[in-house]
Amino acid sequence: QLPICIDDTRALLLGPLTVEPPFRSRGVGRKLLDRALNDARAKGHRLVLLVGDEAYYSRVGFKPVPKGRATMPGPVDYSRLLVAELVEGAFTDVSGLIRPDWSLAK
16 A cells, blocks of 8 residues: 555555455455455545456445546556545545655655
């Protein structure tokens, strides 16, 4: 997880996540996601973003970022930009450029 800001709002960027073929369909990916989100929540984070497949990540609460609400430097498929609110309503008024938050990086 990389600390980021969306404009001035702090968040985390998750990814990439992959499970080796012999371990797929055993719930390993779901456990990794649950762990990452629970750890983020426990540390007081309110938002997590990632670029991934909505059908897969929606199972743990990720939703598409509305078009134009957040931009990333470099090429990105914005139809795959997803956000999970760890606190209800945390993304409501958030928009802007996604950039590293070096103040939280370790």
